[in-house]
Amino acid sequence: MRSVYRRVELLRVIAHPIRIRILEELTKGVKCVSDLEKFLDISQPNVSQHLAILRQYGVIDYYMDGRLRCYFLKDPIIPDILEILKKDYIEELPAPACCPVTKKGKYPGRR
Amino acid sequence: MRSVYRRVELLRVIAHPIRIRILEELTKGVKCVSDLEKFLDISQPNVSQHLAILRQYGVIDYYMDGRLRCYFLKDPIIPDILEILKKDYIEELPAPACCPVTKKGKYPGRR
DNA sequence: ATGTGATATTCAAATATAATAATATTTGCA
């Protein structure tokens, strides 16, 4: 069982609007830098910077096709996370049984 | 279907080692600030700051029990994310069929 | 070998985030 805390780093890397868009795009298939550049509508160096970060943490990788760098998803956690982010949660979690009551002795395991 | 990008903000909020620990602890049940303070072994104001951030984004909420603020999980996405973070992924994603080949015409949907 | 297209790297400036220290607020109780 992998430590959750080693994965927090991964979350930080994913938790950026541009990088999430890159990852979503890559779930659809291989993309080269200039395609991502058009899709994201940001500067080429900035695309490369984000790709470098994602690659540095093992989230993505690439292969060469001529002079194109073809990036693809590598970390299998990504599709799972993206799926959860898309999921529609309508209900909040059930509040603890004691919740609405503001009296003593209602905090389980204390007092 | 909720927008992924509204959720990126949520990811950013979660993607912090202390806040992840708080959330993990809260999956086990209601906790008050001083209990979290002991558990996390950081200053009380810092605990409150992290709790404030989590609450601000609707991730957690609290009820009062005497002078205790009893915090609990509110956003139902949290247990799902924590579960995925704990999951043990052994295999990388299958590389694209063209991957090892470094020749022209291997980038699907291009050239 | 040289030029060009595709992409990466580096640096600096702007901005955001985190932790610490100090102080304030709130609540129950004597």
Add this chain to the structure above:
DNA sequence: TGCAAATATTATTATATTTGAATATCACAT
């Protein structure tokens, strides 16, 4: 009413992240 426990808020400082601009690299074609 006034004190103390529990918690929140604010300001400050330190650090990290993001972006843009400029430049460098690398691979192929000529």
